[in-house]
Amino acid sequence: MIKEFKDFAVKGNVIDLAVGVIIGGAFGKIVTSLVNDIIMPPIGLLLGKVNFTNLFINLSGTPYGTLAEAKEAGAPTINYGLFINNVLDFSIVAFSIFLVIRQLNRFRRRQQEKSIKAEPQTKECPYCLSDIPIKAVRCKHCTSQLEISVQINKSH
Incomplete structure (x- = not known):
């Protein structure tokens, strides 16, 4: 107590x-x-x-x-x-x-x-160069699967 x-x-x-x-x-x-x-x-x-x-x-x-x-x-x-x-x-x-x-x-x-x-609120898709949300794992424009290493490199 x-x-x-x-x-x-x-x-x-x-x-x-x-x-x-x-x-x-x-x-x-x-x-x-x-x-x-x-x-x-x-x-x-x-x-x-x-x-x-x-x-x-x-x-x-x-x-x-x-x-x-x-x-x-x-x-x-x-x-x-x-x-x-x-x-x-x-x-x-x-x-x-x-x-x-x-x-x-x-x-x-x-x-x-x-x-x-x-x-940053967005990142660039490495395949179609469109802006997508920072947490996206798939591009909403070209539907490409984004690599984890791409997310880490782009967010820094």
Whole structure:
């Protein structure tokens, strides 16, 4: 059982996943800072100096100036400003990941196209000089049986 666990834990996919989670956590902190410290202040200024983190609905009936004061007093609140910040965080993370995945897919497509172009798809029949598929053992034009040595020589 210990050997099985060791094999599982050391597999490349598990390690890749762990690295992805760690990088994702760090990336999440960067995005949260971007939203809270760079994006939200100008938006709040444009909307009349509104601080989204202090947007809340107080359910206790006692007035509080900030969300921190309401939380300190233990008042029940609906924190829709924090929800707006989290939606913006998610949107930015999702869009960033979309852009990265899009570029990776574009790079993979180019690599696949290069590998497809690099491999010959046809060879020449030594008898009738027609192009035939690389794996053909008989010419579709003249029906000649192709020798194995011809296939090896033509494919290199």
